Amino acid sequence: MPELSLDSAAGSANSQSAIHNSQSVPGKSAFIRGQTVSPVYSAAFMSTDTSSSAITTESEPAPARHPGWFFNPYVQLAVSTLLTASSHVFLKKGSHVLASDAWFGWAALSSPWTWAGIAAMVTSLFSWLYALRFVALNIAFNLTAILHALVPLCGWLFLHETIGLKRGLGIALVVSGVLVIAQAAYEAEEKL
Amino acid sequence: MTPFNFLLVLVSEISATVGQIFFKHAMGKSADGMNLRSLVGGIAFMTLSFFVWIALLSKFDLSYLFPFDGLNRIIVVVGASIFLKEKPTPRIWLGVALISVGVMIVSATD
Numbered sequence: 001m002p003e004l005s006l007d008s009a010a011g012s013a014n015s016q017s018a019i020h021n022s023q024s025v026p027g028k029s030a031f032i033r034g035q036t037v038s039p040v041y042s043a044a045f046m047s048t049d050t051s052s053s054a055i056t057t058e059s060e061p062a063p064a065r066h067p068g069w070f071f072n073p074y075v076q077l078a079v080s081t082l083l084t085a086s087s088h089v090f091l092k093k094g095s096h097v098l099a100s101d102a103w104f105g106w107a108a109l110s111s112p113w114t115w116a117g118i119a120a121m122v123t124s125l126f127s128w129l130y131a132l133r134f135v136a137l138n139i140a141f142n143l144t145a146i147l148h149a150l151v152p153l154c155g156w157l158f159l160h161e162t163i164g165l166k167r168g169l170g171i172a173l174v175v176s177g178v179l180v181i182a183q184a185a186y187e188a189e190e191k192l
Numbered sequence: 193m194t195p196f197n198f199l200l201v202l203v204s205e206i207s208a209t210v211g212q213i214f215f216k217h218a219m220g221k222s223a224d225g226m227n228l229r230s231l232v233g234g235i236a237f238m239t240l241s242f243f244v245w246i247a248l249l250s251k252f253d254l255s256y257l258f259p260f261d262g263l264n265r266i267i268v269v270v271g272a273s274i275f276l277k278e279k280p281t282p283r284i285w286l287g288v289a290l291i292s293v294g295v296m297i298v299s300a301t302d
Contacts, residue, residue, distance in 0.1 A: 128215075129218075129219050134220075136272070138278050141272075169297060170295065177286075179287075184287060
């Protein structure tokens with residue numbers, strides 16, 4: 001039993017130092033980079049430079065999290081999902097030009113809605129990539145399944161499309177699945 | 193659906209999965225910066241998946257093709273556990289199952 005408690009104490013100490021490191025390292029490395037950019041500094045601090053590069057290379061694989069709620073990976077996941085949903089609505093709004101055009105709908109590019117859709121899609125990719133830095137793929141990818149509820153909801157709200165009973169049932173199942181995944185994500189974060 | 197078209201669906205879904213795994217590999221490894229080679233690989237597979245999907249959409253209805261998006265989620269969890277060493281808990285499998293069945297019901301209706 002004492003071995004067990006020792007183990008857990010060491011474990012928590014480790015995780016604490018890991019958290020501390022991950023917060024302090026990026027600031028340090030940025031400062032060091034600032035020094036190496038200037039030739040005067042790089043000449044003057046040759047020795048400190050080599051020792052500091054050792055610090056940056058030994059930094060643990062876990063990426064550093066930025067402070068502030070906006071940089072919370074789950075907030076960015078939500079941003080990415082909302083942007084994707086709105087891009088679908090925008091693309092649909094732009095696609096009315098498409099009906100007359102047989103060729104993959106290049107004509108849709110004449111609509112500003114289409115360009116808004118493309119812009120939202122590209123921006124969502126950046127949020128998605130940022131979130132992937134911190135969240136496991138199997139959790140992040142399945143949390144975005146909420147799109148299957150969000151897109152029909154947006155279609156109903158903004159495009160006046162209807163949602164039938166069966167479709168509503170499917171959407172409810174998707175939402176419950178996403179809630180289960182969210183619970184799994186919460187548990188995984190608790191363990192860290 | 194002919195075997196060839198089913199193969200196309202699999203190519204689209206699997207390359208989308210491979211793209212996501214590349215993205216995760218590109219972003220999640222180092223403390224600062226990202227693996228550019230993996231990022232380019234991810235974009236390449238996403239592009240391939242996109243164009244195969246567009247080609248399929250020109251032949252089939254979206255509602256006919258969309259159940260395969262439910263399949264995609266299972267492939268991603270399996271791929272992530274093999275290539276990214278992510279361990280899917282029973283809870284994650286339950287969530288994936290609910291989502292997949294839900295997606296299939298949604299796309300089975302008009």
